[in-house]
Amino acid sequence: MVVINNINKNVDHKKTKITKGSQKIEIKKLEDKNSLQVTFSKRRSGLFNKAMELSVLCGVEVGIVVFSPNGKMFVIGCWWDESIDKMRLEELEEYVKGLMKLRLTVASRISEMMMKNHCLMPLVAATMVAIATGLDVLPINNNGFVVDGNSNSVCGFDDRFTQHLRM
Amino acid sequence: MVVINNINKNVDHKKTKITKGSQKIEIKKLEDKNSLQVTFSKRRSGLFNKAMELSVLCGVEVGIVVFSPNGKMFVIGCWWDESIDKMRLEELEEYVKGLMKLRLTVASRISEMMMKNHCLMPLVAATMVAIATGLDVLPINNNGFVVDGNSNSVCGFDDRFTQHLRM
């Protein structure tokens, strides 16, 4: 049998409460510069953690780019949770590999969609897809990729920089 | 004064419990195909919501690309929460604009970093930056962007497709 004095409990409640705990906030741009920075830092880290969990649990690729209020870039993906500022050149190479792989996957999905929907893309839209994917010609090969049919180059660069990135 | 019968409370507790509630899980690849799909769907939506909140609260750009276990692409960013499959061509144009803007921001940040750190990039690394950003030449202009010094084109496409996307 448990007996609780309700009034005492409430009084005690107020006296012993150490912090306010998490308060509900409205989702609109924070006014205070300082709390905006703090919130950004905490939530960015929370977001990246969620992305990592999703990626591991479901075995899927997740890529995120976030620009901080101060313009610092934070990226995760195949290159996981490294800020550009901290990257050494060797790490930059890994980052770019990841970005290339992601881009080729994007190109692949767009191509697949086009084929699946028997979608005849107007030249302008096709051009934009090329810009989006960073590839400068549009024939679709047997693997469903958008590739450079003339030179096997990507954005005009020699294949030796990119061939190991093709999936 | 509140009186609670502890034993009855516990018994009642067990009897009236309707679900198991959320259970702790290990962060490792889910074996069961069905629960993997369900988890992917729920967590992807949670991730995108978190990204939206971060973006609004802190007024920052956030871009995410996720590939589902079935290979479907989900993207948010300037183009918010649309799957490629559902895009109509006009929407694809908006998507590509967002992607271009994001890419130019990436190019800008990399350029800024290079200048700030007085970093003399070796040719290979510089080439990879170009590949990463989708721009095919590397002189840095007054605005800190990596631009095509020869023709103001991006990936060889006429400026009329891209000039309105420059920041």
Next chain:
DNA sequence: TGGGCTATAGTTAGGAC
């Protein structure tokens, strides 16, 4: 696949350091 539900796990606001 996407909604519902409940109980619990996990995240985070606000504070101090």
Next chain:
DNA sequence: AGTCCTAACTATAGCCC
């Protein structure tokens, strides 16, 4: 900017539909 703290908020596992 990162760490710790607590209380309260939100997300979500496991279930059903």
